[in-house]
Amino acid sequence: MAWNEPGNNNGNNGRDNDPWGNNNRGNKGGREQGPPDLDEVFNKLSQKLGGKFGGKGGNGPSIGSGGGALGIGVIAAIAVAIWFFAGFYTVGEAERGVVQRLGKYDRVVDPGLNWRPRFIDEVTKVNVQAIRSLRASGLMLTKDENVVTIGMDVQYKVSDPYKYLFVVTNADDSLRQATDSALRAVIGDSLMDSILTSGRQQITQSTEDTLNEIIQSYDMGIAIVDVNFQSARPPEQVKDAFDDAIAAREDEERFEREAEAYSNDILPKATGRAERLKKEAQGYSERVVNGATGQVAQFEKLLPEYQAAPEVTRNRLYLDTMEKVYTSTSKVLIDSESSGNLLYLPIDKLAGQGSSSSKPQQNQTKQTSVYDQIELETQPETSSSSQGRGDSSRQGRY
Template identity: 50%
Template sequence: MAWNEPGGNNNDPWKNRGGKEQGPPDLDDVFKNLFGKFGKSGGNGGGSGKSLGGIGAGILVGLLVVIWFISGFYTIREAERGVVLRFGEYHEQVEPGLRWAPTFIDSVIPVDVQSIRDQSSSGSMLTEDENVVSVQMEMQFRVVDPYRWTFAVESPEQSLSQSLDSAIRYVVGHSKMDDVLTDGREVTRQRVWEELQAIIEPYNMGVSIIDMNFRDARPPEQVKDAFDDAIAAQEDEQRFIREAEAYAREIEPRARGQVNRMNEEAQAYKERVTLEAQGEVARFEELLPQYERAPQVTRERIYLETMEEVLGNTSKIMVDSKGGNNMMYLPLDKIMERQQSTSSDRSRNTLEGLQAPVTDASGRSRNSSPTTGLRGDSYREGR
């Protein structure tokens, strides 16, 4: 049973010692008693006490040396470079890997040289035409020289921020409000980049500007609606321009094709007319000897051939000049067209079904074919 359990005997080892109530011993008293014993043993032992003290001091020094040596190991990551300072002064630059530096003598500052860092700036600025705009831009940069980044300026990131803010205000102050808010944003971005490069170049800070982003540019709230309308109108203008260019790209090849087709047709017509003319010349050259041998026969044959060609392309009309004063005209081409239409109507009626008979006032059946009736009437009238 433990000495301090409830209901047990009070066997506290720090009480009732020497007949007195006392608490735990003070640590200072313990160490004094311990060192006192070592001192007495050293005085009594002579040379053996001195040797024990020397061994203990040597072990202590050895332990301290081991701890000091182990504490000097450090690691530089792949994306970093180490800047080594010896007694606070630049000593060297180390590559990635496991390294060792004497503690309390050298100190190492790791610098990331691969990551792309961001730095932004924003604020309300006055333009050249005395208008206020709110501009926000962001810079992306990377450290290329760890030594210059560490020692060129006291606070490199703060210096970059101030340089970016100064470049933005300078460029916006020398630009018009419409250029900053509308179609001149890209020019403004490029000018800010160039101005920032010119500002930080004398300091040689060991950084490289990767990109410059134009995040936002807004007019004052009082005129924001009007500027939104202006921006929308400019966007419509650009859209119309793109549509017109697309139409031009579409219609131009078609027009070129038509031009080429017309050129080819003209060339073909030229060749056809030339060949026809050459054929006519050849025909007349062949006809000339025949005409010289028999002029009358050749003239009549040419006349008949010409009339045959002319009459072959005109309507034919039969005229009956006999049998009285009445003259009946029978246009044969119209009659042929009616016969063809009648044949097509009969075929359609046959496919549709029964054809209803047609009777006259006397009850006699008549032929429903208009062509047949026309032919019969025409024949009777002609006779």
């Protein structure tokens, strides 16, 4: 039921309720009141503001008076100060600030503290030292009509902030599309075996060169830092077959390297042994020839002596030969024609026992001649033993 509907007493003795506190019905003595007047509200507010800024109480001047103008001037000064101080900004060491005045490019500011008129100039900060990265990948068709999945990572940085922001609509997206286009062009001119095995470096270099040409033609304000070949693999449907082929190729290369290593190990040794045998044969030949030449010269020198005294020279040669022969043997020759019992001392055995008992004297034993090895002693003759001793001890003629 509405507040002013007739008959709505609500315990107020038949009076209708007014939301503004007015009772138009049943209050004969009160005057009619309506909603508050907006003009009156604004007038009161103006009087209060005028009183705070130099007005004279509640009946002071209105907002259009001198006190109100002074208040508005103070407010304007404060607003200008706030606007001025809000215009200061800082550009980082690795950044450059691109200034737009009323939406139009104006200049590029360097790092440090700068000022701009706020709401007039707008500054966009661009990091020109950070290395950015984007990845291009997808299924691509090779020259031999095979499909391969390629992944390429491109690292770049901003070289010109103005061109980066305003020459193209979106420099990062344009670079991504240019990378995909360059990569597909290079893969389309390459064979799949080369892509999967040994041709990755060439593909990376070709992609970087093609991408630099595209960037220069677009003039995007971007510099390529590096291009990395991330992955290259065949489709999943034929991956097992390609893995087997790659494993077989790797085994072939491994066997070739092992064979080459074995060859490099054997050939130098065989060449060294052959050279050693050649040198030994050459040395032996020279030694034999020189020995024979020396013997010939020696006999040529002995010939006059032999012609002068043949018997003496012959005996001397015989004795020297026997000395050389019996120097290296343990046999002892005893003359059977000599009279008496002959005993000999086994000097070689005694020397061996002496060397084994006294080690410090081991290196002092000298090789003696056949004359030193034979020790003859004459014993008293006996009728029975002398003849037998002489017969049994005959071993040769000295």
